[in-house]
Amino acid sequence: STSCGDDKKRRVCYYYDAGIASADYGEHHVMVPKRVTMAHNLVSAYGLLGHMRRLRTAPATESDLAAFHDAGYLALLRSGAGDADRGVDAAGERGGGGFDDNPAFDGLWDYCLRYAGGSLAAARALAGDSSDIAINWSGGMHHACAGKASGFCYVNDIVLAIRALLGRFRRVLYVDVDVHHGDGVEAAFAGSSRVMTVSFHQHGDNFFPESGELKIVGKGQDERCAVVNVPLKKGFGDEEYHQLFEPIMGRVMEVFDPEAVVMQCGADSLDGDRLGSLKLTLNGHAQCVSFLRSFNRPLLLLGGGGYTINHVASCWCNETAVAIGKDIPNDIPKHGFDQFYQNHGYRLHYTLSQGDKNKKNAKYVDVHKPSIDKLKQQVLENLSKLKL
Ligand code: ZLS
Ligand code: CA
Numbered sequence: 001s002t003s004c005g006d007d008k009k010r011r012v013c014y015y016y017d018a019g020i021a022s023a024d025y026g027e028h029h030v031m032v033p034k035r036v037t038m039a040h041n042l043v044s045a046y047g048l049l050g051h052m053r054r055l056r057t058a059p060a061t062e063s064d065l066a067a068f069h070d071a072g073y074l075a076l077l078r079s080g081a082g083d084a085d086r087g088v089d090a091a092g093e094r095g096g097g098g099f100d101d102n103p104a105f106d107g108l109w110d111y112c113l114r115y116a117g118g119s120l121a122a123a124r125a126l127a128g129d130s131s132d133i134a135i136n137w138s139g140g141m142h143h144a145c146a147g148k149a150s151g152f153c154y155v156n157d158i159v160l161a162i163r164a165l166l167g168r169f170r171r172v173l174y175v176d177v178d179v180h181h182g183d184g185v186e187a188a189f190a191g192s193s194r195v196m197t198v199s200f201h202q203h204g205d206n207f208f209p210e211s212g213e214l215k216i217v218g219k220g221q222d223e224r225c226a227v228v229n230v231p232l233k234k235g236f237g238d239e240e241y242h243q244l245f246e247p248i249m250g251r252v253m254e255v256f257d258p259e260a261v262v263m264q265c266g267a268d269s270l271d272g273d274r275l276g277s278l279k280l281t282l283n284g285h286a287q288c289v290s291f292l293r294s295f296n297r298p299l300l301l302l303g304g305g306g307y308t309i310n311h312v313a314s315c316w317c318n319e320t321a322v323a324i325g326k327d328i329p330n331d332i333p334k335h336g337f338d339q340f341y342q343n344h345g346y347r348l349h350y351t352l353s354q355g356d357k358n359k360k361n362a363k364y365v366d367v368h369k370p371s372i373d374k375l376k377q378q379v380l381e382n383l384s385k386l387k388l
């Protein structure tokens with residue numbers, strides 16, 4: 001069980017739309033929307049639903065999406081974008097490599113409206129002051145651009161949610177712990193001093209999307225933008241991560257002093273993920289949530305990546321418990337999906353045997369561990385240079 005920063009309870013509201021489960025990127029795709037249903041069933045089996053207000057299921061409307069996205073791109077998305085073979089990235093052009101990160105699948109438009117609707121409803125619950133923490137695990141699609149899909153993301157629910165929050169709050173902080181760089185959100189607010197974006201991500205060896213280098217503090221001459229990037233090496237685990245996360249986020253809270261915080265909780269930074277090569281434990285990941293929660297600002301929790309689906313479900317269930325401020329037992333209650341956790345002895349907090357993959361990445365930690373403090377100093381220095 002993770003320490004919750006404090007014992008003070010929060011008013012938590014939770015959004016779940018069962019319609020998300022029918023979205024299917026295709027049988028060989030790594031993105032599996034059903035993992036959100038698995039997380040929800042775990043949340044329910046642990047009895048956590050009784051501790052939260054349930055948000056009304058309300059898909060977004062096309063005009064909601066038009067607050068950020070181009071009309072032409074939305075028309076393409078709504079039309080189903082032609083044959084299944086043709087991705088909707090680059091406004092209809094076929095993705096490279098002969099297979100598609102962003103396939104046009106049946107029910108895609110409906111899926112977009114539902115996950116974006118969840119993040120918007122959650123943002124509105126915070127803006128209307130009816131909750132302290134709002135959760136939408138089906139959101140967090142941080143790569144989508146105004147006019148194109150990217151990295152499994154079609155509609156950028158995060159940008160929409162932040163814009164909704166800006167109607168009520170002066171400064172909004174965005175924190176992204178997905179293993180990938182939060183490029184779409186960063187680009188959308190790079191010119192704004194009312195939104196600071198912070199992403200921690202694996203970087204190097206052409207890891208997608210390759211952006212998010214340390215040196216990028218802002219864009220253009222006038223540095224009135226607030227962008228913080230923390231590039232990490234393969235193999236980094238709880239110890240290395242938190243040597244950076246807490247000092248950096250502590251300083252960010254000090255200098256930016258946000259009135260609301262949006263957190264993308266991508267679970268692909270966990271150990272054993274199919275795409276990522278970081279080694280966070282469930283507790284190490286949740287520690288990011290409890291640290292930000294401890295500052296007591298309106299907090300929006302969103303999902304994101306996560307490609308080993310039982311790990312994802314365990315992670316987001318655990319973080320729902322952290323949001324509420326309730327300890328839950330490590331033994332997974334019997335429920336319809338419990339066979340997915342059999343390989344971990346029906347335990348929430350899984351441990352992996354030292355496989356080849358782990359050994360291989362251990363050398364990266366040996367090489368880069370000594371430079372973590374230097375990285376921290378550089379990020380803190382960048383922070384002191386921002387003109388806010
Ligand atoms: O942050 O690396 C790339 C781009 C390519 C290689 C893959 N091909 C298909 C297109 C060109 C350079 N794409 C990344 C995208 C990662 C998106 C992360 C999203 C998020 O977690 C937020 C939700 C990538 N990495 C791995 C794959 N794509 C990938 C692996 C395996 C497959 C199966 C399904 C699809 C095609 C075969 C796929 C993609
Ligand atoms: Ca990230």
Ligand code: ZN
Nearest residue numbers: 178179180305
């Ligand atoms: Zn990711």
